[in-house]
Amino acid sequence: DTEVTQTPKHLVMGMTNKKSLKCEQHMGHRAMYWYKQKAKKPPELMFVYSYEKLSINESVPSRFSPECPNSSLLNLHLHALQPEDSALYLCASSLTPLPGSINQPQHFGDGTRLSIL
Amino acid sequence: DQQVKQNSPSLSVQEGRISILNCDYTNSMFDYFLWYKKYPAEGPTFLISISSIKDKNEDGRFTVFLNKSAKHLSLHIVPSQPGDSAVYFCAANDQTGANNLFFGTGTRLTVIP
Numbered sequence: 706d707t708e709v710t711q712t713p714k715h716l717v718m719g720m721t722n723k724k725s726l727k728c729e730q731h732m733g734h735r736a737m738y739w740y741k742q743k744a745k746k747p748p749e750l751m752f753v754y755s756y757e758k759l760s761i762n763e764s765v766p767s768r769f770s771p772e773c774p775n776s777s778l779l780n781l782h783l784h785a786l787q788p789e790d791s792a793l794y795l796c797a798s799s800l801t802p803l804p805g806s807i808n809q810p811q812h813f814g815d816g817t818r819l820s821i822l
Numbered sequence: 823d824q825q826v827k828q829n830s831p832s833l834s835v836q837e838g839r840i841s842i843l844n845c846d847y848t849n850s851m852f853d854y855f856l857w858y859k860k861y862p863a864e865g866p867t868f869l870i871s872i873s874s875i876k877d878k879n880e881d882g883r884f885t886v887f888l889n890k891s892a893k894h895l896s897l898h899i900v901p902s903q904p905g906d907s908a909v910y911f912c913a914a915n916d917q918t919g920a921n922n923l924f925f926g927t928g929t930r931l932t933v934i935p
Contacts, residue, residue, distance in 0.1 A: 709865070746927065749925075763922075815863070815864050
């Protein structure tokens, strides 16, 4: 059982739709992440939130818009996606992300499998 | 450019024997290494990690070895069990910024009963 919950598990949307992916954790983690994973490829980092503030945006197109309303929730708003955006979107969380702090592993949700028609 | 590499896409091992999964990295700034296990239709599950100040970390049947000079780490599973069959990802990060994990491409382990 994962302690990071992602909804929905599957999402099919057209290129003109607007939808949101949701992620929730109640482990008291203060860093949350979005990753994108294409088939037969490793996960690739998209965004990092540290203490509810966006700290990393890995050159992700603006059609992906992250939001961190509070320390337990992370959203990814989707608009005008392209077929190549079809992938598994993984959310993760970890304890303090501060540089120099003791490393802590990231814990992943089961992902949202997104298909763009 | 892939900074973390798992050169064996698959591995088959008999139940009860040792499984050895290998991983190489290129970035000398990496100082924390992790192994994740992934079942189909699930997210990666954290398995074990090692800091660069150590060369071995053990947790039950799982042991991770780190050879910094060779930029190589390995995961040993002994004894292997059929439930260990999954895809195993090696990952690494550094302390220079936020906790950005770099993943290898994964090794599919099959444990044969």
